Amino acid sequence: MIGAGAIGAGTAWTLARQGHPVVLVDPELAQTPERHPKTTLTGTSASLGILMSYVFRRSSGRGWRLRRRSMELWPQWADALHTPGTPLKLHSGLVQLAASDQEASLQRHLAEQRSALGLEFLPPDTLQDAHPDWPSCRYGGLRSAKDGRVDPLLLQQALRQQLQQLNVTLEATRVEQLQRGQGGWVLQLANGNQVAAKQVVVCSALASQALLAPLGHARPMEPVLGQVLQLQLANAEHLSSQWPAVLVSHGVNLVRHGADQLWLGATLEPGTDPDAAAAERLRSLEGDAPRWLGDCKDVGRWHGLRARPSGRPAPLLEVLEPGLILATGHYRNGVLLAPATAEWVSEQIDASGHQKRMLTDP
CATH class of the missing domain: 3.30.9.10 (D-Amino Acid Oxidase, subunit A, domain 2)
Structure with missing residues (x-):
């Protein structure tokens, strides 16, 4: 997982609860979620939640389906993330x-x-x-x-606490390069480490562009x-x-x-x-x-x-190629759409694993 805002951390939490081994990479993991008045914040930390x-005006289409599904899931998320130390509530x-x-x-x-x-x-x-x-x-x-x-700072704190309890590997550094590898992907990290993975989920907002462009995937965002x-x-x-x-x-x-x-x-x-x-x-x-x-x-x-996203509706939810999933560009609705996005990513990973098993079965 690349990016630890509401989308990235929420998706990592969802996948870890389902039993997937997860590595979450983001330099923001080195700091406690908070608001610095003189610093340009990431979308989730700056959000009002x-x-x-x-009240969304459209009654059809992907935007309405994502919003409605997220609101069906949010009570479950709030209940699961609520603890005495992180009293998250709707x-x-x-x-x-x-x-x-x-x-x-x-x-x-x-x-x-x-x-x-x-x-x-x-x-x-x-x-x-x-x-x-x-x-x-x-x-x-x-x-x-x-x-x-929902309080976006408390949401991030609750997610990080549970990610640690679920033994998710947290890499508080930047991904310098995303490369195709033997049977999967290799993340070159700014701290000198490498992470090899069969599946990579890119949730790093504006920083996603620099990672995807060398791979031939142009997804401009402003x-x-x-x-x-x-x-x-x-x-x-x-x-x-x-x-x-x-x-x-x-x-x-x-x-x-x-x-x-x-x-x-x-x-x-x-x-x-x-x-x-x-x-x-x-x-x-x-x-x-x-x-x-x-x-x-x-x-x-x-x-x-x-x-x-430039020239495309928000958010960008795409399987760009086998094992490379893009879930970003949520614009003003990252906190709102976190549950539905996490569910969608989980479905893509499950579908990929099922297809692989089907191909290798005798």
């Missing part, structure tokens, strides 16, 4: 505010279609009672009882930077008991943090350098922010990079 599945409840009458109409229609999946449309008066002084509430909003968030603001409220009463796990307004996620803080994120910026003005625009919510949000004190911020 939003699980936005059932924070359920997401409200997406409508930005216009037209959007409200689309939300009503989606709520009718997916009422059995926990969706309901909240009329303006209901929202205004829960969130007074919010201009965006004037159109109503869509509530999902099952969507929400960096999209995201910034998050951490705000201290002057009056904690604005965060009522009815505040959901995630409140979404004009594409901005507002996540309650503790009794009197909010996280706002994330920006969508091309390139790798954060723009201070883009971060400040998060507060405005396109002019629909309540007045008290502008009075909040900025007590922190961080930023990270997501890998967005």
Whole structure:
């Protein structure tokens, strides 16, 4: 396994639980998952851990199937990863505010279609009672009882703890080169070690390109930077008991943090350098922010990079050639799609092993 974010570590954990011997390689394994405000973070560490599945507008296609399957698997993941030392849990409840009458109409229609999946449309008066002084509430909003968030740092800590218990080999270094070998693959590591494997799963986001290109597999991805603001409220009463796990307004996620803080994120910026003005625009919510949000004190911020596939839909889930599996480029949905991605990779490995046994049986 190359890459130890939510996708790589989650897939390694899944495979190890099934009895596969696993080696996980990533220089980030040398550090405890945390947020460094002045450092460009990897996608998972920078993420807010939003699980936005059932409010997804499309009702067919691979994107919908992956989202729905992940949300079916997430409760199992949370239960299996929860320990006293890593109390991982799902924070359920997401409200997406409508930005216009037209959007409200689309939300009503989606709520009718997916009422059995926990969706309901909240009329303006209901929202205004829960969130007074919010201009965006004037159109109503869509509530999902099952969507929400999970703490991405706690997720990584829980996965690493269980990977060690499952005797997964953790290589805290970089893969310099991926080569075809006799009956499999050879990973040349920056620390001078080599790893030989019959199956290699590449989950290293933007770094995947340099490993795959020499093998003749062009899978270009572009960096999209995201910034998050951490705000201290002057009056904690604005965060009522009815505040959901995630409140979404004009594409901005507002996540309650503790009794009197909010996280706002994330920006969508091309390139790798954060723009201070883009971060400040998060507060405005396109002019629909309540007045008290502008009075909040900025007590922190961080930023990270997501890998967005160029010319292809996210994510990149492909068997490039026998024994070489690509599972990366999840863009903004790495945490959400980790369970479904891990399941897909497991299925490809099982199918490959089954086919090999069939070919060698007398």
